[in-house]
Amino acid sequence: xxxxxxxxxxxxxxxxxxxxxxxxxxxxxxxxxxxxxxxxxxxxxxxxxxxxxxxxxxxxxxxxxxxxxxxxxxxxxxxxxxxxxxxxxxxxxxxxxxxxxxxxxxxxxxxxxxxxxxxxxxxxxxxxxxxxxxxxxxxxxxxxxxxxxxxxxxxxxxxxxxxxxxxxxxxxxxxxxxxxxxxxxxxxxxxxxxxxxxxxxxxxxxxxxxxxxxxxxxxxxx
Numbered sequence: 001x002x003x004x005x006x007x008x009x010x011x012x013x014x015x016x017x018x019x020x021x022x023x024x025x026x027x028x029x030x031x032x033x034x035x036x037x038x039x040x041x042x043x044x045x046x047x048x049x050x051x052x053x054x055x056x057x058x059x060x061x062x063x064x065x066x067x068x069x070x071x072x073x074x075x076x077x078x079x080x081x082x083x084x085x086x087x088x089x090x091x092x093x094x095x096x097x098x099x100x101x102x103x104x105x106x107x108x109x110x111x112x113x114x115x116x117x118x119x120x121x122x123x124x125x126x127x128x129x130x131x132x133x134x135x136x137x138x139x140x141x142x143x144x145x146x147x148x149x150x151x152x153x154x155x156x157x158x159x160x161x162x163x164x165x166x167x168x169x170x171x172x173x174x175x176x177x178x179x180x181x182x183x184x185x186x187x188x189x190x191x192x193x194x195x196x197x198x199x200x201x202x203x204x205x206x207x208x209x210x211x212x213x214x215x216x217x218x219x220x221x222x
Contacts, residue, residue: 076107083111099112104135113128145171148170152171183212199217199221
């Protein structure tokens with residue numbers, strides 16, 4: 001009876017996305033458990049293996065845009081628990097699967113970029129964050145400034161300070177009072193030998209109430 005209930009719930013999920021409507025929440029939870037089992041063997045009921053496998057395979061064929069987007073969102077949502085637990089390798093498995101179903105969701109590439117940054121895969125992070133920025137609907141994304149900031153940090157860690165500076169300049173155009181952005185930008189300015197502009201950023205930080213720049217001014221600025 002338990003297995004039959006799971007089958008029905010999975011089929012309800014599939015029917016919902018085929019009809020172009022939001023799948024029931026309980027069906028999403030069942031699918032998340034299914035993916036945990038297939039990808040990481042976390043479930044204990046091994047009778048679920050063939051049922052889950054056949055269901056996931058059935059979702060992998062030629063699907064409508066609505067179906068593929070819903071599946072992408074499920075994988076995207078499932079990555080959250082691993083990001084929260086700092087399990088970045090596992091999170092990346094889900095995010096890669098999400099991007100295989102839908103390449104138009106900015107959040108997928110944003111989180112892939114962030115995850116690769118945490119894994120110290122800086123060029124991969126830059127590539128993913130660039131895709132997020134270049135996605136058609138990126139300007140509608142509420143956290144686009146964070147995408148630019150994360151890419152700027154990835155550029156810095158990849159020793160591409162000219163490129164980092166371009167991103168920092170962009171986000172400071174949108175928010176010129178962010179002492180975090182000013183502080184981060186100053187690092188690239190120093191690496192590029194532009195101490196004068198770095199000093200300007202530190203002085204502005206102090207004016208805005210952030211005194212981290214005091215010791216740096218004493219050390220670098222005349």
